[in-house]
Amino acid sequence: MFEYKESNILLMIEALKKIIKIFLGPFLTAYFIRVSAESLVDISFYYILNYAVLGIGSFILGWILKKRFHLETFRTGIIINFIYILVIVLLQEKIINYIPLIALLYGLSSCSYYFPYNLFASLKVKNVDRDSYEMKRQILMTTVNIVIPVLLGSIISTTNFQLTAIIILIVSILQIILSLLIEPIEMKNSKYTPFSSIKTLFKNKDIRNMLWVDFFRGMNVADSPLDILMVVLIVGALKSDFGLGLLTSFASVLVIFIQYLYTKKFNKKHDKTLVFVSTLVPLATLTLMLLWKNEITLILYYFSYMVIINLLALIYDVRLFNISNCKIIKENHFLEFWSIREMVLNIGRVSGFLLVLIAGIINNRILSYILLIVFTMTILFAGLFAGRVKRYDSIK
Numbered sequence: 001m002f003e004y005k006e007s008n009i010l011l012m013i014e015a016l017k018k019i020i021k022i023f024l025g026p027f028l029t030a031y032f033i034r035v036s037a038e039s040l041v042d043i044s045f046y047y048i049l050n051y052a053v054l055g056i057g058s059f060i061l062g063w064i065l066k067k068r069f070h071l072e073t074f075r076t077g078i079i080i081n082f083i084y085i086l087v088i089v090l091l092q093e094k095i096i097n098y099i100p101l102i103a104l105l106y107g108l109s110s111c112s113y114y115f116p117y118n119l120f121a122s123l124k125v126k127n128v129d130r131d132s133y134e135m136k137r138q139i140l141m142t143t144v145n146i147v148i149p150v151l152l153g154s155i156i157s158t159t160n161f162q163l164t165a166i167i168i169l170i171v172s173i174l175q176i177i178l179s180l181l182i183e184p185i186e187m188k189n190s191k192y193t194p195f196s197s198i199k200t201l202f203k204n205k206d207i208r209n210m211l212w213v214d215f216f217r218g219m220n221v222a223d224s225p226l227d228i229l230m231v232v233l234i235v236g237a238l239k240s241d242f243g244l245g246l247l248t249s250f251a252s253v254l255v256i257f258i259q260y261l262y263t264k265k266f267n268k269k270h271d272k273t274l275v276f277v278s279t280l281v282p283l284a285t286l287t288l289m290l291l292w293k294n295e296i297t298l299i300l301y302y303f304s305y306m307v308i309i310n311l312l313a314l315i316y317d318v319r320l321f322n323i324s325n326c327k328i329i330k331e332n333h334f335l336e337f338w339s340i341r342e343m344v345l346n347i348g349r350v351s352g353f354l355l356v357l358i359a360g361i362i363n364n365r366i367l368s369y370i371l372l373i374v375f376t377m378t379i380l381f382a383g384l385f386a387g388r389v390k391r392y393d394s395i396k
Contacts, residue, residue, distance in 0.1 A: 258396065
């Protein structure tokens with residue numbers, strides 16, 4: 001049982017957010033591929049602008065949030081996301097001509113949503129309950145990932161992208177309603193001093209390693225350069241939104257099983273070993289794919305990537321939210337830590353998509369495979385740094 005009832009409301013809001021992200025992630029990417037003559041360039045440009053706005057916006061938001069406006073900012077993020085989806089519905093195939101506009105809207109909605117959400121998730125859940133909360137959240141997210149991709153893929157295949165976007169608009173309205181049930185939070189440190197905080201926080205070995213984890217995660221988590229490259233390859237091989245949805249759903253079934261095993265068997269004593277071993281799996285399946293380029297090895301790599309990334313997300317998020325409650329952060333640098341963390345995460349994302357943009361301009365398939373190797377290696381790098389971060393379970 002959690003101390004705050006809002007934790008369950010946060011889970012419900014996150015589940016709805018996951019539905020929206022599935023639509024705005026792989027399926028929007030697949031839509032770009034269909035309507036754009038140079039899809040990889042357009043996709044890269046879209047995500048570079050989006051994540052640049054997200055990173056810079058999160059940095060600036062610290063001055064606005066300080067002690068107040070956490071809820072208002074959170075709800076604003078949800079409302080901007082609603083407007084963003086509405087713009088997609090109205091523009092239809094003209095969306096490709098308005099990439100700067102939609103990237104700006106999505107970046108603004110993301111920073112306004114995730115910055116306050118991270119504050120809520122950190123302060124409204126005790127560290128001793130973190131494993132249980134994160135497991136509950138990951139199972140809920142993965143369950144959504146099982147059902148929704150097939151459902152959305154079927155709707156898009158049998159109707160059209162715009163009708164599906166209208167359904168997602170309704171989901172966004174439900175998010176707005178649920179956000180009204182969240183209580184405000186109080187901040188101990190009233191000043192926002194990001195520049196001086198960077199020097200202080202980087203002196204702490206665990207914080208420094210955690211930020212390195214997030215830099216590399218920026219290149220391989222959901223809607224990352226690696227994720228988008230995989231969608232491009234899968235859509236190119238299967239030629240179907242339904243096929244993309246079906247694969248994602250099957251992979252998510254495996255994710256739930258692996259995450260359950262982790263929380264029951266490995267979450268305390270063996271998680272450092274598990275992290276290291278897990279990071280090697282995508283490298284092994286990628287090697288098979290490069291040696292034997294066919295649909296089977298591509299799907300095998302996609303499955304291993306999906307399962308491992310979601311398992312590692314559970315392990316990393318426990319460390320991330322736990323460390324945010326350690327004394328040096330919570331008492332003096334709480335806002336600064338989350339702002340800097342978002343900046344670092346999105347620097348990783350933008351760096352990766354700049355490489356994808358170059359690959360799209362050169363239009364060389366071999367270069368795309370080289371990037372797959374580079375981005376898959378970032379999974380290993382993130383794991384190595386995560387193994388150096390303590391869990392901070394005892395902090396309440």
